[in-house]
Amino acid sequence: xxxxxxxxxxxxxxxxxxxxxxxxxxxxxxxxxxxxxxxxxxxxxxxxxxxxxxxxxxxxxxxxxxxxxxxxxxxxxxxxxxxxxxxxxxxxxxxxxxxxxxxxxxxxxxxxxxxxxxxxxxxxxxxxxxxxxxxxxxxxx
Amino acid sequence: xxxxxxxxxxxxxxxxxxxxxxxxxxxxxxxxxxxxxxxxxxxxxxxxxxxxxxxxxxxxxxxxxxxxxxxxxxxxxxxxxxxxxxxxxxxxxxxxxxxxxxxxxxxxxxxxxxxxxxxxxxxxxxxxxxxxxxxxxxxxxxxxxxxxxxxxxxxxxxxxxxxxxxxxxxxxxxxxxxxxxxxxxxxxxxxxxxxxxxxxxxxxxxxxxxxxxxxxxxxxxxxxxxxxxxxxxxxxxxxxxxxxxxxxxxxxxxxxxxxxxxxxxxxxxxxxxxxxxxxxxxxxxxxxxxxxxxxxxxxxxxxxxxxxxxxxxxxxxxxxxxxxxxxxxxxxxxxxxxxxxxxxxxxxxxxxxxxxxxxxxxxxxxxxxxxxxxxxxxxxxx
Numbered sequence: 202x203x204x205x206x207x208x209x210x211x212x213x214x215x216x217x218x219x220x221x222x223x224x225x226x227x228x229x230x231x232x233x234x235x236x237x238x239x240x241x242x243x244x245x246x247x248x249x250x251x252x253x254x255x256x257x258x259x260x261x262x263x264x265x266x267x268x269x270x271x272x273x274x275x276x277x278x279x280x281x282x283x284x285x286x287x288x289x290x291x292x293x294x295x296x297x298x299x300x301x302x303x304x305x306x307x308x309x310x311x312x313x314x315x316x317x318x319x320x321x322x323x324x325x326x327x328x329x330x331x332x333x334x335x336x337x338x339x340x341x342x
Numbered sequence: 343x344x345x346x347x348x349x350x351x352x353x354x355x356x357x358x359x360x361x362x363x364x365x366x367x368x369x370x371x372x373x374x375x376x377x378x379x380x381x382x383x384x385x386x387x388x389x390x391x392x393x394x395x396x397x398x399x400x401x402x403x404x405x406x407x408x409x410x411x412x413x414x415x416x417x418x419x420x421x422x423x424x425x426x427x428x429x430x431x432x433x434x435x436x437x438x439x440x441x442x443x444x445x446x447x448x449x450x451x452x453x454x455x456x457x458x459x460x461x462x463x464x465x466x467x468x469x470x471x472x473x474x475x476x477x478x479x480x481x482x483x484x485x486x487x488x489x490x491x492x493x494x495x496x497x498x499x500x501x502x503x504x505x506x507x508x509x510x511x512x513x514x515x516x517x518x519x520x521x522x523x524x525x526x527x528x529x530x531x532x533x534x535x536x537x538x539x540x541x542x543x544x545x546x547x548x549x550x551x552x553x554x555x556x557x558x559x560x561x562x563x564x565x566x567x568x569x570x571x572x573x574x575x576x577x578x579x580x581x582x583x584x585x586x587x588x589x590x591x592x593x594x595x596x597x598x599x600x601x602x603x604x605x606x607x608x609x610x611x612x613x614x615x616x617x618x619x620x621x622x623x624x625x626x627x628x629x630x631x632x633x634x635x636x637x638x639x640x641x642x643x644x645x646x647x648x649x650x651x652x653x654x655x656x657x658x659x660x661x662x663x664x665x666x667x668x669x670x671x672x673x674x675x676x677x678x679x680x681x682x683x684x685x686x687x688x689x690x691x692x693x694x695x696x697x698x699x700x701x702x703x704x705x706x707x708x709x710x711x712x713x714x715x716x717x718x719x720x721x722x723x724x
Contacts, residue, residue: 212467212482214474221474247471247591273494273598275486276543282482291480293490293593303593305481318497335478 211284216333220248223262228334233267233324235302236260246302267324269294269338272303274316294322294338310339345435346613350568350575350724353382353561354685359524359676360455363555367453368401372408374557374681375449379409382561383571384445386410389561391443393419393433395426395450395679405449416442421583421715423450424627427681428710428717432581434562444563450681451557471591484629485550487592489542491599492632496544498599501635501650503544507535508653509631509666510548510673515659517670519697524552525674549631551672558681560688568724576688579616579705580720582609590713601633602716603640603709610718611642616705618642621720623665623690623700625683627711628672637709638666641718660698668698680710684719691723 216225227234236245240257251258274292277285290308295301308316309325322338329335355377357363357370365373371394379386386409394402402417418433419426427450434446466472466483476482481490495501514530517523530548538546568575584605588595611617618641626637635649643664644652652658658666669675669686676682687706689695700706703723710717 212473212477214478218470218474220470224474246594247475273490273497275489275493276540277480277486278540278543281485281542282477282480285480289480291486293481301594301596305476305479305593307479318494337479 212282213329213333225333227262227264228326228336231326232264233336234262234264235296235298237263244296244299244302265296265298268297269304269322269324270297270300271308271316271318271320271322271340273318274308290316292338304336306336306338308340309337310341312340316340345432345439346580346615347577348565349431349435349438349562350565350577351431351560351562351684351688351721352568352571352575353378353380353384354559354688355379355381356522356558356682356685357451357556359522359554359556359678359682361524361554362456363453367451367457367557368404368408370451370453370555370557371405371449371559374451374559375405375409375447378447378449378559378561384561387412388445389415389447391416391418391434391437391446393417393426393430393446393448395419395421395430395448396423421717422712423679424629424712425583425710425715425717427679427684428627428708428719429581429583431562431578431719432583432717435578435581438562438564444567446562447559448562448681449557449559450679452678453555454553454677455555469590476593481593485542485545488630488632489545491592491636492544492630495599495632495635495650499647499650503536504532505635505650505653506544506549506631507532509628509634509658510535512653512659513628513667513671513673514548516668516698517674519660520670520675523670523675524554525670545630548673551629551677552674554676556676556678558678558685560681560684574692575724576691577722577724578719579722580610580612580614581717582606582611582613583715583717584609585716586714588714592713599636601636601640601711602714603637603711603718606709606716606718607641610707610720614720614722616720620705621664621707622703622705623668624707625667625669625671625680625687625709627680627683627709628667629677629711631673633711634666637711641707641709660700665700668695668700680708683708687721691721
């Protein structure tokens with residue numbers, strides 16, 4: 202994976218943290234799952250106890266299509282964390298299902314003509330270890 | 343409104359600002375506080391209200407003990423470090439008007455230059471959602487968060503790197519006129535800015551605030567008492583606080599580029615009975631250049647998207663239509679959570695700013711910022 206020099210040193214999520222565990226289970230199963238309020242259908246991101254629209258308490262981790270648009274990005278020229286190798290492009294992408302759901306992600310397959318807000322991006326998965334798979338997005342079209 | 347023109351700032355003090363001080367944070371806070379009290383002509387025993395934003399419980403009481411505050415005092419601060427210094431006059435006015443205190447000292451300092459452990463983003467790394475969903479994807483630390491906002495601003499409004507640079511250059515030129523500014527002797531012009539390497543594109547190091555040691559403090563009391571203490575008290579004309587509703591995670595804010603200045607500034611201006619056009623200079627929280635542009639828009643000095651052109655052509659430099667950060671600010675003087683901005687604004691309004699003096703300065707505005715929070719303070723010549 203470009204941008205990553207050493208997995209052992211890298212800050213990685215705890216796949217056992219109960220609040221986020223379904224997200225990492227989804228990634229290992231090849232699905233990007235986001236909690237969705239089962240009362241009103243609102244996507245609730247980040248995971249939260251209550252739906253911001255209707256106050257519903259029951260949220261179902263729901264697979265998304267993995268399509269998104271580029272919202273903003275930063276080309277990091279100096280790695281700020283151990284285990285990373287600059288340069289890398291980190292970005293926020295807005296999910297097609299609800300653009301209010303933005304995900305921080307590494308951006309892959311950067312086109313030579315450069316990046317523009319609104320560009321389509323698509324999901325891929327990168328295996329870090331047998332316990333952890335991370336989502337990423339690549340530029341398409 | 344009820345709290346306008348009720349209290350005044352009667353004393354200000356600062357330490358030397360240094361990349362690395364030889365003393366610890368407690369000593370720096372003591373020195374700044376004693377300087378502010380001396381400037382006010384007050385003994386520590388006169389202080390019965392204390393605001394030390396971001397300090398731990400133990401540090402707050404150590405400062406009170408070290409200064410010699412032997413009596414009962416009222417302690418407050420419900421806002422976070424970057425906002426709390428600028429919100430302090432609101433809390434002080436409430437305490438003084440409510441009869442809880444007569445004289446309130448606010449002190450802020452950092453020793454990140456010498457006490458730095460790991461990355462200055464460490465508090466963010468301890469937030470669980472960031473730890474799970476942002477940091478593993480490189481969305482960290484703050485320079486990345488704010489560079490992302492700058493990029494979005496550039497994409498939506500055509501803001502340029504030269505416009506970010508105009509903010510950095512203005513602050514650096516102002517710092518050159520200050521005898522207590524860390525970058526006073528390191529000049530920067532636009533061509534040098536543009537030629538410097540990127541750190542987190544579009545930001546270069548000159549877009550980022552300093553990491554340093556130092557402290558500042560100021561003393562507030564009722565306007566009546568202030569007039570007995572000195573001929574030139576600086577009056578709190580208005581102060582407002584605001585929050586954005588989407589919480590701490592900037593990545594998820596519905597209006598990604600709006601700071602809570604969209605709430606705090608109208609409140610402060612309404613309390614003061616002024617419009618942006620009445621302001622002679624501003625001292626804006628400047629952790630990164632782009633946040634200055636965002637605040638100028640959010641506070642109504644220009645429309646959304648027009649902040650880039652607004653900062654060009656010397657408009658925000660001394661002698662321009664709206665001087666911004668005349669001390670050099672946190673980009674070029676020192677990063678101390680805006681307490682240097684309060685001290686500088688008081689000196690400007692007293693007419694004590696020497697070579698940096700804004701001509702005929704009668705109304706100055708200071709801001710403080712912490713992610714979801716913002717405070718706007720309108721100060722006026724007494």
